[in-house]
Amino acid sequence: MTIIDGKATAAQIKAEIAAEVEQIVSNGGKRPHLAAVLVGHDGGSETYVRNKVLACEACGFRSSLIRFEDDVTEDELLACVGRLNADADVDGFIVQLPLPRHISEQKVIEAIDYRKDVDGFHPVNVGRMAIGLPCYISATPKGILELLKRYRIETAGKKCVVLGRSNIVGKPMAQLMMQKQYGDATVTVCHSRTQGLAEECRSADILIAAIGRPGFVTADMVKEGATVIDVGTTRVPDASRKSGFRLAGDVDFEAVAPRCAAITPVPGGVGPMTICMLMLNTLAAGKREYYE
Ligand code: GUN
Numbered sequence: 001m002t003i004i005d006g007k008a009t010a011a012q013i014k015a016e017i018a019a020e021v022e023q024i025v026s027n028g029g030k031r032p033h034l035a036a037v038l039v040g041h042d043g044g045s046e047t048y049v050r051n052k053v054l055a056c057e058a059c060g061f062r063s064s065l066i067r068f069e070d071d072v073t074e075d076e077l078l079a080c081v082g083r084l085n086a087d088a089d090v091d092g093f094i095v096q097l098p099l100p101r102h103i104s105e106q107k108v109i110e111a112i113d114y115r116k117d118v119d120g121f122h123p124v125n126v127g128r129m130a131i132g133l134p135c136y137i138s139a140t141p142k143g144i145l146e147l148l149k150r151y152r153i154e155t156a157g158k159k160c161v162v163l164g165r166s167n168i169v170g171k172p173m174a175q176l177m178m179q180k181q182y183g184d185a186t187v188t189v190c191h192s193r194t195q196g197l198a199e200e201c202r203s204a205d206i207l208i209a210a211i212g213r214p215g216f217v218t219a220d221m222v223k224e225g226a227t228v229i230d231v232g233t234t235r236v237p238d239a240s241r242k243s244g245f246r247l248a249g250d251v252d253f254e255a256v257a258p259r260c261a262a263i264t265p266v267p268g269g270v271g272p273m274t275i276c277m278l279m280l281n282t283l284a285a286g287k288r289e290y291y292e
Contacts, residue, residue: 039070170189230253
């Protein structure tokens with residue numbers, strides 16, 4: 001059984017990015033610049049954005065953090081998006097989600113210039129991804145594809161079950177695993193209303209769990225020799241930790257791991273890859289790889 005080390009893989013990719021950035025800069029090119037917009041003080045969002053800024057430093061990127069309080073109006077936020085769209089020095093930017101309830105996330109996402117949408121959330125990027133055109137692919141599914149590739153896990157012709165249908169993970173993951181140029185697999189998407197869910201999961205050669213329910217995937221739901229990818233990162237209270245919580249995956253790791261050919265742990269599996277893929281998207285933005 002192989003434990004897929006997302007932390008080490010992400011560190012390696014960041015080193016590869018940093019080397020390429022130094023090459024670009026020494027050839028007189030522009031250092032990639034990522035801007036992040038953070039609204040309010042949600043603990044999870046603060047951590048994610050801090051880690052994104054740190055990852056930029058590790059990759060040799062310039063980064064800018066733009067903060068607003070919870071009571072920022074939708075118009076003020078849209079004006080900020082407009083300024084970032086127009087700022088020629090900013091290659092790509094993200095607006096950290098979730099946003100306060102009085103702001104429409106969809107409206108904000110659609111206001112972002114798709115050519116700078118390094119999260120890959122804009123409908124132009126989602127649509128281009130769905131039909132296999134060059135575009136920014138959202139970070140979590142892109143990171144999972146990269147792990148499967150770097151660990152040489154065969155996906156072509158295999159049965160892949162995706163648990164979850166979110167816009168950020170489940171839907172794009174299923175799309176990518178289905179496409180010839182990425183997973184080339186036979187894909188089933190399961191969700192809260194799926195009948196015979198355990199049996200569906202048991203048929204999977206590759207099981208990707210993204211439902212946000214700690215320990216949901218138990219040993220009886222996993223075929224012997226399957227590859228299991230755990231996208232769950234639910235914060236559960238843990239008095240023994242300084243932070244007061246720990247991250248729990250969707251998979252009962254202790255029980256499931258012995259059955260697997262390969263499995264991602266939580267933490268240290270998919271999580272570190274996600275930010276690393278945002279860095280790859282930012283590098284592509286700096287190089288105008290997908291759009292002029
Ligand atoms: N919130 C949780 N994940 C993400 C992400 O990948 N991008 C943004 N912008 N917000 C998030």
